[in-house]
Amino acid sequence: MPELPEVETVRLTLLPLIKNKKIISVDIFYENIIKNASVLEFKEKLINQTFLDILRFGKYLVFVFENSFLISHLRMEGKFYLKHNENKDIHEHVRFYLDSGETLRYNDVRKFGTMNIFSNISLTDLLKIKPLNQLGYEPFDPKLNSTYLKNKFKHSNRPIKSMLLDQSIIAGLGNIYVDEVLFLSKINPLKKAKDINEEQLQLIIDSSIDTLLKAIKLGGTTIHSFSSDGISGKFQNELLVHTKNTCPICRSNILKIKVGGRGTYFCPVCQKGKGDAI
């Protein structure tokens, strides 16, 4: 399930493969992937456009063309492949034919991924409209500090885990990494956001940066099916609590509960705190 490190890995892997290549045709096999345009409009805005760059904002990929931006969210299982042959995978939903003779394929088993196309707009203006204007700061952004989080959290009764998953507060963290960050910060995922003190907020920020940088370095996490151009990440070997049975610190049994509808792993001993429900 692509989170910030996985999306960054896709960006880094894909960019040298498609940069300066022109789209000569587009096939769409599942129209619901395209959210803000008809199939015809989508094709018209991309054909004869050249890939200039790939940017990333949170978990969104932004393909940069001369006159357009294609915003792609991989959601749960979206993947991009560059292929030469014509064989179509059952889960292939969009195909971009390039002037190099290759094809860029978008593959998504659960069809959750989205694509939005924007034309004749500057990057500055693109950042001012949905979906990119909904994003909070990334952990690497200096503006994401304990004061910022304190202001966001101070009136909230929601569990800290739900708040960290909220992309309008912190952009880029997903279910796996939030579990890891809370374990490193020794904070119970059910603890109310307003009860997190300033020292713990700083710990959350520091742990988020450390975890994400390490994951990017290892090419992300491959738990189920994530990959970019067929490459698998190695961060799953470094996970401390997510999908684990035993705490690596105190050897207690890791508990699995639901928080905000999400499967949540934590150590009830290392992550014990006032107000905990477990």
Add this chain to the structure above:
DNA sequence: GCCGTCACCTGTGGGC
């Protein structure tokens, strides 16, 4: 405004 729930999807695995 805040917060919880549901829908979107399909492969997987457990139970019968």
Add this chain to the structure above:
DNA sequence: TGCCCACAGGTGACGG
């Protein structure tokens, strides 16, 4: 062996 069903999860929409 085969069928059924719960579950996985990021995000947006919706309702209380």
